[in-house]
Amino acid sequence: MAEQITIERAQQLKQKPDENKLGFGQYYTDHMFILEYHADKGWHSGRVVPYQNISLDPAAKVFHYGQTVFEGLKAYRTESGIKLFRPTKNFERLNKSNARLSIPPIDEKLAYEGLIQLLNVDRDWVPSVEGTSLYIRPFIIATEAALGVNPSLSYLFMIIMSPVGAYYAEGVNPVKIHVESHFVRAVAGGVGEAKTAGNYAAGLNAQEEAKEQGYSQVLWLDGVHRKFIEEVGSMNVFFKLNGVVVTPMLNGSILDGITRNSVITLLKHWGVPVEERRVSIDELIEAHHNGTLEEAFGTGTAAVISPIGELSYHGEKYVINGGETGELSAKIYDTITGIQNGKLEDPFGWLVALD
Incomplete structure (x- = not known):
């Protein structure tokens, strides 16, 4: 590799948190990875450094025009060592987001090598308690100090890491979800399929309103017809309808989730019928009325699988599977997490060993 990654170790290490009380994204490891971009030099100066604040000019374009993208993946401590779950898919998707946000493509091999170096330095931060993992957040921000509305000429790529427990307080118990009919998050042709900060900011208002109602x-x-299911705020979504698992097809406005892809692969491997197509809220309500809406669950890196026990739409509540975790949802969760933590065979070659 042409680019040499340097390592500067922290002189004083942090006290590690109680692994039984991690929460999600509350603690950060001792080090982080930084890679710089300048239009005349490309990506350069890759380095692992002590976790620290960064300094930016107030005119940095990330603050004004939202040029930023991010990813999320995890490392797991298994009996045979530290493992990553499909990490190269994250860097591939990062570059898809880069293309949509007019950010220069990152050297995926260099970014991945930076992650490996960072993990080797902070490997003691990978927790070992069941249900925990080390969450990894790569991200890019535009740093050029200029107020003209055009792509930045300089960027920072960084990776920070956080030991985590369950994403939702409910853990793997079913969550209650509010179907949003007023606000719109994204439309095809926009940036809905990119993992960029604005997508999440656009959903905060509706999310807060839902939480006030207990969801x-x-x-x-x-965003056009206001009737076809897209995704949950932080997850793709699946429904089991009369024995067939259905998930909204990728249409340019929802995220091409890596866990989503893993679930589809797993279902096909098991011989479970699975369809990627448009799903309307009316179809779900009708299926609920006639008893064919058997299960629902969200998928994502943070929560892996999150069963949905209730939907709320226009003031009506639709309880799914008696509010309990469905048999298929549980099997998917147990299988994917079993593969991730090394307790089950990995027939798909999803795990990558750190060593």
């Missing part, structure tokens, strides 16, 4: 998340409908 964990928002289920978004399409």
Whole structure:
């Protein structure tokens, strides 16, 4: 590799948190990775450094025009060592987001090598308590200090890491979801399929309103017809309808989730019928009325699988599977987490060993 990554170790290490009380994204490891971009030099100066604040000019374009993208993946401590779950897919997707946000493509091999170096330095931070992992957040921000509305000429790529427990307070118990019919998150042709900060900022208002009503998340409908299911705020979504698992097809406005892809692969491997197509809220309500809406669950890196026990739409509540975790949802969760923590065979070659 042409680019040499340097390592500067922290002189004083942090006290590690109680692994039984991690929460999600509350603690950060001793080090982080930084890679710089300048239009005349490309990506350069890769380095692992002590975790620290960064200094930016107030005119940095990330603050004014939202040029930023991010990813999320995890490392797991298994009996045979530290493992990553499909990490190269994250860097591939990062570059898809880069293309949409006019950010220069990152050297995926260099970014991955930076992650490996960072993990080797902070490997003691990978927790070992069941249900925990080390969450990894790569991200890019535009740093050029200029107020003209055009792509930045300089960027920072960074990776920070956080030992985590369950994403939702409910853990793997079913969550209640509010179907949003007023606000719109994204439309095809926009940036809905990119993992960029603005997508999440656009959903905060509806999410807060849902929480005030006792719901964990928002289920978004399409921005044109306001009737086709898209995704949950932080997850893709699946429904089991009369024995067939259905998930909204990728249409340019929802995220191409890596866990989503893993679930589809797993279902096909098991011989479970699975369809990627448009799903309307009316179809779900009708299926609930006739008893064929058997299960629902969200998928994502943070929560892995999150069963949905109730949907709220226009003031009506639709309880799914008696509010309990469905048999298939549980099997998917147990299988994916079993593969991730090394307790089950990995027939797909998803795990990558750190060593």
